[in-house]
Amino acid sequence: SAVISQKPSRDICQRGTSLTIQCQVDSQVTMMFWYRQQPGQSLTLIATANQGSEATYESGFVIDKFPISRPNLTFSTLTVSNMSPEDSSIYLCSVPLQGSDSYGYTFGSGTRLTVV
Amino acid sequence: TQLLEQSPQFLSIQEGENLTVYCNSSSVFSSLQWYRQEPGEGPVLLVTVVTGGEVKKLKRLTFQFGDARKDSSLHITAAQPGDTGLYLCAGPRGTYKYIFGTGTRLKVLA
Numbered sequence: 387s388a389v390i391s392q393k394p395s396r397d398i399c400q401r402g403t404s405l406t407i408q409c410q411v412d413s414q415v416t417m418m419f420w421y422r423q424q425p426g427q428s429l430t431l432i433a434t435a436n437q438g439s440e441a442t443y444e445s446g447f448v449i450d451k452f453p454i455s456r457p458n459l460t461f462s463t464l465t466v467s468n469m470s471p472e473d474s475s476i477y478l479c480s481v482p483l484q485g486s487d488s489y490g491y492t493f494g495s496g497t498r499l500t501v502v
Numbered sequence: 503t504q505l506l507e508q509s510p511q512f513l514s515i516q517e518g519e520n521l522t523v524y525c526n527s528s529s530v531f532s533s534l535q536w537y538r539q540e541p542g543e544g545p546v547l548l549v550t551v552v553t554g555g556e557v558k559k560l561k562r563l564t565f566q567f568g569d570a571r572k573d574s575s576l577h578i579t580a581a582q583p584g585d586t587g588l589y590l591c592a593g594p595r596g597t598y599k600y601i602f603g604t605g606t607r608l609k610v611l612a
Contacts, residue, residue: 390544392544395542417598419598419599426607427605428590428602428603428604428605429545429590429602430602431599431600434598434599478544478545480544482598483547489533489535489550489552489594490535490537490547490550490592490600491545491547491600492547493544493545493546494544495542495543495544496542496543496544498542
C-alpha cells in the first residue's frame with residue numbers, strides 16, 4: 387500500500403493566522419482525502435482533493451476556511467485559515483488502499499494543531 | 503443519515519483479560535473496516551469484513567460481521583498493553599468515502 391508523509395506533525399498557532407499542511411504520497415493516486423479528528427472524537431471528512439479540479443467539500447466545511455490544493459497525483463495541501471481555538475484538532479490525509487479487492491484507507495500520521 | 507455507534511466508548515482492563523467492542527448501525531453496509539489508532543499516528547487498517555456472518559481472525563483479534571450487515575464486533579483475547587489505542591469501525595458511503603464510528607478507547611494495564 388501507499389506510504390504517506392504528512393507535515394508538520396504538530397504546530398501551535400496564534401488565532402487569526404493560517405497553517406498549511408502538506409501530504410506527499412509515494413505513488414500516484416487519483417483521490418486524496420482530508421479528515422479532521424477533534425479532541426477525543428472520531429474522524430470527520432473535510433473534503434476530497436481531486437487532481438485537476440476543485441476539491442469537493444462535505445457539509446459544514448467551506449473552501450474559504452479550508453482551501454485545498456492538488457497540483458499533481460502525489461501531493462496535496464490543506465490550509466486552515468483564520469484559525470480559532472475551535473480549529474484545534476488532528477488533521478489527517480488519506481488515500482484509498484490500492485487493489486481491486488481492497489477496502490479502506492492508508493492514512494498519514496496526522497498534524498496535531500493547537501490554536502491559542 | 504448513516505451512523506456507526508460504537509460501544510463501549512472507553513474501556514480500561516488488566517493485561518490478560520478478554521474484551522469485545524461493538525459497532526452498530528441502523529443501515530446496511532456492503533463492508534465494514536476496523537482500524538486501530540495509536541497516539542501520534544494515523545489509523546491503521548486491521549481488517550475488512552464483507553460477507554454477512556463472516557468471521558475473521560488476526561492473531562488474538564476476532565472480527566465478526568453481522569448477518570444483516572448492520573453491525574460488527576471485535577473481540578480481543580488475552581489483551582496486552584500493545585493493544586492500547588483507539589479502535590474505529592468504518593463503512594463506505596460512496597465511492598472511496600467512508601463514515602467512521604464513534605470510537606472505542608482501550609487501555610490495557612500491565
